[in-house]
Amino acid sequence: MQKFKEIIELCKKMLFPPHIKCIFCGAEIDSTDKHSTCEKCLKTLPLNTGKVCTRCGHPVYGASQYCLDCKGVPCDYEYARAPFIYEEQIKQIIHKFKYADARYLSYALSAYLADEYILNGFNCDVCIAVPLADKRLKQRGYNQADLLALDFTKHISIPVLDKVLIRIKETLPQAKQSGKNRAENLAGAFKVIDKKRIKGKNILLIDDIYTTGTTVKECSKVLVNGGAKAIYVLTVAHTAKEIVYDAPVTEKFG
Numbered sequence: 608m609q610k611f612k613e614i615i616e617l618c619k620k621m622l623f624p625p626h627i628k629c630i631f632c633g634a635e636i637d638s639t640d641k642h643s644t645c646e647k648c649l650k651t652l653p654l655n656t657g658k659v660c661t662r663c664g665h666p667v668y669g670a671s672q673y674c675l676d677c678k679g680v681p682c683d684y685e686y687a688r689a690p691f692i693y694e695e696q697i698k699q700i701i702h703k704f705k706y707a708d709a710r711y712l713s714y715a716l717s718a719y720l721a722d723e724y725i726l727n728g729f730n731c732d733v734c735i736a737v738p739l740a741d742k743r744l745k746q747r748g749y750n751q752a753d754l755l756a757l758d759f760t761k762h763i764s765i766p767v768l769d770k771v772l773i774r775i776k777e778t779l780p781q782a783k784q785s786g787k788n789r790a791e792n793l794a795g796a797f798k799v800i801d802k803k804r805i806k807g808k809n810i811l812l813i814d815d816i817y818t819t820g821t822t823v824k825e826c827s828k829v830l831v832n833g834g835a836k837a838i839y840v841l842t843v844a845h846t847a848k849e850i851v852y853d854a855p856v857t858e859k860f861g
């Protein structure tokens with residue numbers, strides 16, 4: 608009898624698949640869509656699909672391969688990529704994810720990270736989330752980068768290395784710092800506590816937003832010094848700075 612009930616339930620599910628909601632507008636969508644995004648929203652999202660800086664993934668215009676921040680500047684990570692520009696709906700959804708206890712968003716957001724991983728041909732051995740300061744972890748109750756990393760591995764099967772990279776220094780919120788201060792604020796903030804687990808590994812470093820890159824650069828430096836082979840970075844969004852044309856634009860608009 609129990610078996611019969613289970614078969615009926617399965618048939619019902621196949622005939623009437625459960626519906627879930629679009630994470631951006633709440634419209635009902637097919638539950639098989641791992642991005643939980645309706646078609647209407649997908650068309651209006653600030654996707655980072657144009658030409659980007661080879662190094663950091665910031666949108667670039669003109670002939671240059673690199674943005675002005677990366678040109679000729681040494682860096683400890685190989686490439687950083689983000690599926691979205693940090694604006695409009697993405698700004699709102701990340702805010703909700705970080706500050707409104709909307710932990711459920713990590714599965715859909717990490718599906719976009721997985722797309723970016725495949726699109727850019729990343730081939731990493733392990734994945735590490737950018738650690739959050741203890742004080743902020745206690746206030747928030749969770750580290751959004753941890754959630755993203757854990758859900759990411761449901762889409763791309765690589766192990767998450769937990770408790771390998773830790774934060775050892777309380778720092779001022781990065782958003783309130785500018786330029787050089789950001790780097791000084793974060794210097795010595797991270798430490799690798801288990802070097803054996805990262806030795807010779809290609810590491811995928813995951814965070815929510817790439818602003819100036821100071822945080823991921825500092826983490827990458829510590830990981831490389833700890834024996835990692837190479838670091839690749841994925842964030843949900845990249846903050847786009849002012850548009851700077853480094854070469855004359857020849858197209859005529861309008």
Ligand SMILES: [Zn+2]
Binds near residue numbers: 630632
């Ligand atoms: Zn929608």
Ligand SMILES: [Zn+2]
Binds near residue numbers: 661662663675677678
């Ligand atoms: Zn760049």
